[in-house]
Amino acid sequence: MDSARSNGCSPLTSLPSSAEHLLQAIARKRARAGVIGLGYVGLPLAITIARNGFAVTGFDIDPAKIVALDAGRSYIEAVPDAALRTESEAGRFRSTTDFSQLSGCDVILICVPTPLTKHREPDMSYVVRTAEAVAETLRPGQLVVLESTTYPGTTDELVRPILERGALRSGTDFFLGFSPEREDPGNRDFETATIPKIVAGDGPAASALMQAFYGAVVKAIVPVSSNATAEAVKLTENIFRAVNIALVNEMKVLYEAMGIDIWEVVDAAKTKPFGYMPFYPGPGLGGHCIPIDPFYLTWKSREFELPTRFIELAGEINSSMPRHVVGRLAEALDIRLGKALSRSRVLVIGLAYKKNVPDIRESPSLKLIELIEERKGKADYHDPFVTEIPKTREYMALKGRPSVALDEATVSGYDAVLIATDHDAVDYAALARWSPLVIDTRNAFARRGIDGGNIVKA
Structure with a gap:
C-alpha cells in the first residue's frame, strides 16, 4: 500500500487546474456522470444522481438491460418505472453498451461485481476489465470512483496502475476515489440518497472532488483519510454482521439440543436497553x-x-x-x-x-x-x-x-x-x-x- 500519498483529509493549498474546473462543473451540475454496472447498486445510484440534476450515462455489458431501460422498464425494485421514465424523459438519464462514450463523462463510477472464486479468493476480473475499459478513453480532468466492495488496497494497488499505464497520473491529470456502496435491497426505511456515504480520494484533490460530488447527491457524506480506509469500512460493517450471525447460529444449534427456543431467547435479550444488539x-x-x-x-x-x-x-x-x-x-x-x-x-x-x-x-x-x-x-x-x-x-x-x-x-x-x-x-x-x-x-x-x-x- 502506498503510504506516501497525501491523506485525503489534509488541508487544501492549491489544486490542479483540471480539478478546479471539475469542481466548478460539479457545483453548477454541469458534470456528466457515467455509472458502469446497472445492477442493484449501479441503477439506483444512477437515478439518484440524475434526480439531483446531473446528466447520467449508464453503462452495462448486458444488452437486455439496455433494451428494458430504453423502454422505461426497471428490473430493480428500488427504482420504480415512473422514476426511471421521469429521468429519461427529462434527458438526465440514458444507457448504453458502448463504453467508448466514457470519454464524455466527467465522473465515472464503477459498480461491478466482486465475487469469490471456488477457493474463496477474490475474483477481481470484473474490476480489472472495467478499469481497462476506462483506461482506453481516460482523459485529463476525470474523476474515477470504485464503489465495488473489495479488500483494502484495491483502488490504489490494482485500479490506479491500470489507469496510469498511459501518460496520465492520478492526483494531477485524473483523480481516483473509493466510496463503498451501502445498498440494502428491500429496506424501505433507507434509499441511496439517505444512506450516509463514505468517501475517500487518492490525495487532496481527489478527496475534495469526492466530497463535492457525493455531497451534491446524498444527504450526508463521511470523509475518511484514504481509499484503503474506506475499503476497510465496508468490510468491517459486513464482517461485524457475519460474525454475530454466526454466533447466534451456533447458539441456535446448542439451544436446540437443550430444548430452548433461540428466538425466544433473542426476543427477551433485546429488551435490555444497553449492551446488546439482536441478531437472528x-x-x-x-x-x-x-x-x-x-x-x-x-x-x-x-x-x-x-x-x-x-x-x-x-x-x-x-x-x-x-x-x-x-x-x-x-x-x-x-x-x-x-x-x-x-x-x-x-x-x-x-x-x-x-x-x-x-x-x-x-x-x-x-x-x-x-x-x-x-x-x-x-x-x-x-x-x-x-x-x-x-x-x-x-x-x-x-x-x-x-x-x-x-x-x-x-x-x-x-x-x-x-x-x-x-x-x-x-x-x-x-x-x-x-x-x-x-x-x-x-x-x-x-x-x-x-x-x-x-x-x-x-
Whole structure:
C-alpha cells in the first residue's frame, strides 16, 4: 500500500487546474456522470444522481438491460418505472453498451461485481476489465470512483496502475476515489440518497472532488483519510454482521439440543436497553455482501501473515447451516411421518436470500434444494418474486426450474414445507393447515401467532 500519498483529509493549498474546473462543473451540475454496472447498486445510484440534476450515462455489458431501460422498464425494485421514465424523459438519464462514450463523462463510477472464486479468493476480473475499459478513453480532468466492495488496497494497488499505464497520473491529470456502496435491497426505511456515504480520494484533490460530488447527491457524506480506509469500512460493517450471525447460529444449534427456543431467547435479550444488539439465526447467509466480503479480508491478511480466526470460523459456521437445516428436515420426516428424506417431496418457500425482494445472489435456498436432492429427495420451490431459477455460477443444474403454485392441492402433495425465506406475501396460516410437516428456519409462524403440532423450528 502506498503510504506516501497525501491523506485525503489534509488541508487544501492549491489544486490542479483540471480539478478546479471539475469542481466548478460539479457545483453548477454541469458534470456528466457515467455509472458502469446497472445492477442493484449501479441503477439506483444512477437515478439518484440524475434526480439531483446531473446528466447520467449508464453503462452495462448486458444488452437486455439496455433494451428494458430504453423502454422505461426497471428490473430493480428500488427504482420504480415512473422514476426511471421521469429521468429519461427529462434527458438526465440514458444507457448504453458502448463504453467508448466514457470519454464524455466527467465522473465515472464503477459498480461491478466482486465475487469469490471456488477457493474463496477474490475474483477481481470484473474490476480489472472495467478499469481497462476506462483506461482506453481516460482523459485529463476525470474523476474515477470504485464503489465495488473489495479488500483494502484495491483502488490504489490494482485500479490506479491500470489507469496510469498511459501518460496520465492520478492526483494531477485524473483523480481516483473509493466510496463503498451501502445498498440494502428491500429496506424501505433507507434509499441511496439517505444512506450516509463514505468517501475517500487518492490525495487532496481527489478527496475534495469526492466530497463535492457525493455531497451534491446524498444527504450526508463521511470523509475518511484514504481509499484503503474506506475499503476497510465496508468490510468491517459486513464482517461485524457475519460474525454475530454466526454466533447466534451456533447458539441456535446448542439451544436446540437443550430444548430452548433461540428466538425466544433473542426476543427477551433485546429488551435490555444497553449492551446488546439482536441478531437472528437462519438457514445460511445470502446476498452479495455478508457471505463474500469477510473473505476479502482473510485473503488480504495472508500478505501480512496474520490470522483472521474469528472471520474464518464465522464463515464455517454460516456455511454449515444449510446442511444443519436439511439434517433437521430429515429427522423430522423420520420421527413425525415415518418417512425417509430419500422418499419425500419437499416444497421450499422462498428462493430469494431475504424477504420481499427478488434477489437470489448467494441464496441458501439454492444450497438447500441441492442438498435435499443429493439425499435423493425431491425439492421444488415457491417464491412470489422469482418465477424461475435463473442461470447461476454454482447451480447450473437448477436453471429454469419454475416456482410452483401455492394452493391447497399443490401444497398437500408435498411431505414437508421448508420455510427458507419469510416473504410477507405468503399465507402462513394456510401452509400450516395444508402441509403435514413444516420446517421453519425464520420463526415465521410464531411471529404471526400461528401454532401447530406440525411446525418444527430449525
